[in-house]
Amino acid sequence: MHVANIIKVQAELDSVEAELEVVELQIAELLEKQAELTSRKKRLLRKLEDACESAQTAGSSSAGSGSLSGPVMTKQELLRYENADFPWSKELEQNLKNTFQLSKFRPLQQKAVNLSMSGKDLFLVMPTGRGKSLCYQLPAVCSEGFTLVVTPLVSLMEDQLMYLKSIHVEAATLNASSTKEHAKMVLAGMTDTKAPFKLLYVTPEKIAKSKLLMSRLEKAYNAGRLSRIAVDEVHCCSQWGHDFRPDKKVTPIHQSKYNPLLGILKRQFPKVPLLGLTATATSSVLKDCQKILCVPEPITLTASFNRTNLYYEVRFKNSNSEESIGDIASLIEERYQGQSGIVYVFSQKDADSVSEDLQKKGINAYPYHANMAPEDKSRVHRKWSTNKIQVVVATVAFGMGIDKSDVRFVIHHTISKSIENYYQESGRAGRDDQPADCIVYFGFNDIFRISTMVVMENVGQKKLLTMVEYCQNVDRCRRSVMAVHFDEVWDDEGCNEMCDVCRHGNDYITVDVTQHAKDVVQIVELASSLDEKLTPLKVTEAWMGKGPAKRRKMIQTTILSRLEVEAIITHLLLQGYLSEDFSFTPYTTYFYLKLGRKASLLKNQSHSVTMKMRKTGLDANVVSTKQPAASTGISSNERALDSSP
């Protein structure tokens, strides 16, 4: 072939390959879209099903108390269990007040307790800290014999024993560290009619390994002394359930041991009602648990993840740390005078410095983190619990066992590492069911600080981006963004304007940022051609024209405000036009930006990138919907992205 011909064919081949790449990316994008739509369709179908069912049961829906399923009972029949006219109701009531010192049931507790007392098998899905334990502890106290509680973690077991001891409920435990004498006493107690305990806590391993325990359980069963079986953290039974409680560190060893053997309980003791409890498990995980536990037709009660009394809000964090602390201090001073709260920070160092800075601004704040001496930690905790300290500035170490009911605000000085974490951390507000605020300060640089921290975690980046998405979102109810992660169908009207997005209404605009995307991608591309890596900060500065003069001539700089620049770069990262590129040294991990899988789509003339931004402060004449915002800038006003009311 002639040389010119070769060149021509080669050029054509290149162009076909480039086009092919674009097509492949489009296919990938469409597949992604398909997956999203399929999941939306599924959720809507479920919603429809639910709506039809409640229409059939003529106005008897169980609004607010969560959804119900299970083939054995209709919603109508289940409603009966919300009542207090059972033979055992009086005793329950008395023990709730006198033994547990609680004034009333929380949503779903009464129904769960009644169902279990009537001998039904039950799966109870309820957010963390809402009071699942009571649903087997109270029936245990009000039943003959004892309740067997299977718990995967010895530490959870010990917590419960301590608590029960403090309220004078007899309980015992059998685990790997039990002494021979103790085990002997417990085993004997199981068939003793004057049984010395109402609850017996065991690990799954004990059931697997101890034939003696099984034989004693059988004796107790035959004597009618095994009143019920509770399986706590029931999702651990399923091999898919393990990722739901990162906080509780349920190790794979427990899972594999949980997995195959617990079915024996229901097979050997079919007449004993089983109660499975978990904070978050999808329906497929629950189905799996049902199979593994050999529970034929359990009723599933799912408490809504929704905490109606919590107001969710995202604010932009000032990149100047002094000013950002100033913002938080004035917020606390203006809105929460004399009220109790938590400020969550990223690191131990931040806990110390932020609390010091808040103190300087006159706020009664103290730090709390894992590296403090135990006595200091408990002192801060105690003083905060008794309202002698207003604000605890804490790392996530301040979590487990924190059960103050009148926390009026949880402010995140730094975003959480996932939506699940955020839900849990912010959920420490308003446990008394009175109004409380959950406010995140969303800072661009924090994304990358956390990113390098979770780099080793399996799905760490993916989970972090769910949190970033939550913060960047301007058009969907914050609860609906969360609902997706809890496998729940969410109707925005249920929010009651208890999130900033619902409160602001349609205060956003769709902006075409295609040209911006091209400019940013060009900056990253140029660096890469020069064998350089750029941190997000460097990309931001280069785009804003603060890079080396020589480089400035080769790129298209922008007059957008810093907040807008950061928001667009974040958007490009979330959308896959940019992606993370980590680099490790023995001392630290660096986060650089590289081209994402969608970057090449920008070569396609017809491809456009849009982004939703808050309208507040925007000049509507300058930027109209879907109009390129390139030359004039989106807005010079920083408030364009500010989500404060």
Ligand SMILES: Nc1ncnc2c1ncn2[C@@H]1O[C@H](COP(=O)(O)OP(=O)(O)OP(=O)(O)O)[C@@H](O)[C@H]1O
């Ligand atoms: N009806 C109620 N009224 C007030 N407080 C309650 C009620 N029921 C439970 N609580 C309190 O709620 C707190 C959390 O309860 P519990 O430990 O059972 O939560 P959980 O649902 O098991 O959470 P986790 O998923 O973290 O294990 C406890 O301090 C408990 O005393």
Ligand SMILES: [Mg+2]
């Ligand atoms: Mg629990």
Ligand SMILES: [Zn+2]
């Ligand atoms: Zn809302």
